[in-house]
Amino acid sequence: MAILIPSRQLFIDGNWREPVRKTRIPIINPATEQIIGDIPAATAEDVDIAVEAARRALARNGGREWASASGAHRAKYLRAIAVKTIGQAYEDMQTQNQHLLQQVAERDDYNIKVFLLLLLLICLLVSESVKTKQGQSFLLSEKQALAKQLQQVNTSLGSLRLRIVHNEEQNSICGYFTGGREEK
Known part of the structure; x- marks a missing residue:
């Protein structure tokens, strides 16, 4: 019985979501060579979505919210x-x-x-x-x-x-x- 790593999604714009292409990368235990889980395969499209979400978050209230925070x-x-x-x-x-x-x-x-x-x-x-x-x-x-x-x-x-x-x-x-x- 292999130890399974819980499946994760990408955290973008405050939410967990699947990658745009819905592809995943297997996680392989090097000792047994068994697949023990998988992770989302983020693409350039996913990065662009994440960067855009970050820009929106920073731009809220003209960017003053984060920029003015202590x-x-x-x-x-x-x-x-x-x-x-x-x-x-x-x-x-x-x-x-x-x-x-x-x-x-x-x-x-x-x-x-x-x-x-x-x-x-x-x-x-x-x-x-x-x-x-x-x-x-x-x-x-x-x-x-x-x-x-x-x-x-x-x-x-x-x-x-x-x-x-x-x-x-x-x-x-x-x-x-x-x-x-x-x-x-």
Whole structure:
């Protein structure tokens, strides 16, 4: 959202008016190259009208009104014009600042939302990482427990095989002795 400069007219003969040719010059923000307002494009015709209005103002009462006015009176009149102009500029600046503050607030809101979203994503990733590590740890402990059980089974199996061999040897010895007596 660009800060817009309020549109102005030419101040001639005590009134705001459009230029004779009704053309305007765009005001471009050099930072963004966006058009932020426009000003009237005064031509020689507009200058002639303004000069003629000034001559008429000075010629009022034979030019005595302004020419005979004291320096203090002239200063007071010019100061009033300056105050009005500065007051208008101040109002314009306030309007522009309100737009700028609104933009900053909107950008801050957006940045806060993005930050919170990123924080949430980081928390989710950390949570998933912790779950994955817990799962890996569980699987590793299960693997170790199964390996230990397998080792115990293999040890028991080896022991049983030795018993079987031992029992077979005893059976064959017993059979030899038993079988030998019967033959004699």
